[in-house]
Amino acid sequence: xxxxxxxxxxxxxxxxxxxxxxxxVDINPEGSSYIHLMVYPLFIFILPIRTPKSLVVALGFILGxxxxxxxxxxxxxxxxxxxxAFIRSFVLRILESADGYTTSTVPxxxxxxxxxxVIYSAxxxxxxxxxxxxxxxxxxxYIGEIILRTIASFxxxxxxxxxxxxxxxx
Amino acid sequence: MRNLFLLFTRFGHILLFLxxxxxxxxxxxxxxxxxxxxxxxxxxxxxGNINEKxxxxxxxxxxxxxxxxxxxxxxxxxxxxxxxxxxxxxNLYNTFNGDSSLLQYKLIPxxxxxxxxxxxxxxxxxxxxxKAGLRKRMGIITDKGILGxxxxxxxxxxxxxxxxxxxxxxxxxxxTKEYEGIVQWESSDQRELNMYSIPKFANxxxxxxxxxxxxxxxxxxxxxIGVVTKVDILEGQNEYKIELxxxxxxxxxxxxxxxxxxxxxxxxxxxxxxVDE
Numbered sequence: 001x002x003x004x005x006x007x008x009x010x011x012x013x014x015x016x017x018x019x020x021x022x023x024x025v026d027i028n029p030e031g032s033s034y035i036h037l038m039v040y041p042l043f044i045f046i047l048p049i050r051t052p053k054s055l056v057v058a059l060g061f062i063l064g065x066x067x068x069x070x071x072x073x074x075x076x077x078x079x080x081x082x083x084x085a086f087i088r089s090f091v092l093r094i095l096e097s098a099d100g101y102t103t104s105t106v107p108x109x110x111x112x113x114x115x116x117x118v119i120y121s122a123x124x125x126x127x128x129x130x131x132x133x134x135x136x137x138x139x140x141x142y143i144g145e146i147i148l149r150t151i152a153s154f155x156x157x158x159x160x161x162x163x164x165x166x167x168x169x170x
Numbered sequence: 171m172r173n174l175f176l177l178f179t180r181f182g183h184i185l186l187f188l189x190x191x192x193x194x195x196x197x198x199x200x201x202x203x204x205x206x207x208x209x210x211x212x213x214x215x216x217x218g219n220i221n222e223k224x225x226x227x228x229x230x231x232x233x234x235x236x237x238x239x240x241x242x243x244x245x246x247x248x249x250x251x252x253x254x255x256x257x258x259x260x261n262l263y264n265t266f267n268g269d270s271s272l273l274q275y276k277l278i279p280x281x282x283x284x285x286x287x288x289x290x291x292x293x294x295x296x297x298x299x300x301k302a303g304l305r306k307r308m309g310i311i312t313d314k315g316i317l318g319x320x321x322x323x324x325x326x327x328x329x330x331x332x333x334x335x336x337x338x339x340x341x342x343x344x345x346t347k348e349y350e351g352i353v354q355w356e357s358s359d360q361r362e363l364n365m366y367s368i369p370k371f372a373n374x375x376x377x378x379x380x381x382x383x384x385x386x387x388x389x390x391x392x393x394x395i396g397v398v399t400k401v402d403i404l405e406g407q408n409e410y411k412i413e414l415x416x417x418x419x420x421x422x423x424x425x426x427x428x429x430x431x432x433x434x435x436x437x438x439x440x441x442x443x444x445v446d447e
Contacts, residue, residue, distance in 0.1 A: 052183075056183070
């Protein structure tokens with residue numbers, strides 16, 4: 001199976017899982033909306049390191065826009081995922097070990113090991129959620145609300161994201 | 171070209187990121203109601219601030235025009251008052267109807283270019299000249315008093331003799347008493363004037379107001395000059411020596427009005443004929 005087809009399928013699986021299943025799951029307590037389940041950034045996380053940075057950013061924007069279509073919020077997810085895709089290279093550089101990455105390294109659980117992958121995806125997901133909720137509120141007047149939502153959503157989403165990564169990774 | 175390509179492979183993702191962010195923000199503020207409201211509100215606040223600054227700046231740049239128009243307005247009002255007073259003095263039993271043939275004095279707003287106030291013989295120059303309707307021997311006043319008389323005019327400037335010049339002589343009278351005298355400047359204080367030729371039976375008191383008499387073609391009647399501060403009777407003479415304090419502070423004056431008397435040629439030539447005989 002070629003690389004493109006492999007990642008194309010992952011793209012579809014993650015996207016459909018997000019918009020068809022997670023969108024309908026509401027685990028919020030009655031009358032509140034602090035927890036948003038978000039695993040679609042996973043697709044950007046697991047792209048091979050040698051993927052051109054421009055392509056990562058473009059894929060982030062496209063996936064975000066597609067998610068937006070199902071969430072009726074044009075631009076919000078696109079903006080956030082585009083941001084996440086953009087900072088991915090910086091996070092990868094910070095986490096780079098002394099011997100560096102080889103050309104075939106993929107930031108997955110298999111190549112990174114479980115602890116490093118959790119740290120890597122936690123950083124990116126946290127930033128993604130923070131940016132997403134900032135864009136959703138569109139004003140730092142609601143900074144308390146933004147941080148609360150980020151933390152609540154992060155705790156649930158990171159568990160789900162790791163689980164899905166474990167399934168895909170096989 | 172190759173360099174450009176290299177530049178793009180190096181920094182293309184930053185460029186793409188910025189472009190996508192701009193598109194996203196555009197989409198957000200176009201299609202999402204709450205974000206749209208926040209956006210419009212913020213933009214309004216921002217542009218409102220900018221507009222306010224700009225308005226302040228343009229107000230500042232228009233100050234000169236506003237000042238000029240106010241000067242003209244003041245000149246009009248002063249003109250009315252002066253002509254009204256003059257008319258009342260000449261016609262006790264008629265009422266002023268504003269007929270233009272009765273308007274004997276015309277006021278021209280002027281601004282001072284330069285002046286000296288610390289010399290014995292002080293002069294000032296005016297930034298308007300013959301083109302603005304000025305001529306030689308015109309009185310220059312402000313709303314609080316008189317400044318001087320023009321002595322020489324070119325197309326754009328006029329040289330004038332200050333009231334605080336040792337050579338200036340102004341016909342004046344004590345208000346309400348109508349005794350006429352001559353005001354001149356002798357002291358070194360630029361706010362003090364002296365007045366002579368008032369007969370000693372005139373009963374002048376401190377606090378009386380001195381104003382122009384209007385018996386020349388230079389100043390209309392009733393322009394205030396100053397207030398009496400000290401009254402002396404000269405030894406062996408029949409007249410007062412009066413000290414005045416001027417209403418106007420000459421060292422801070424910037425603007426004034428030139429007085430144009432409609433019948434000045436007629437009146438001056440008549441006086442000249444009488445003198446010649």
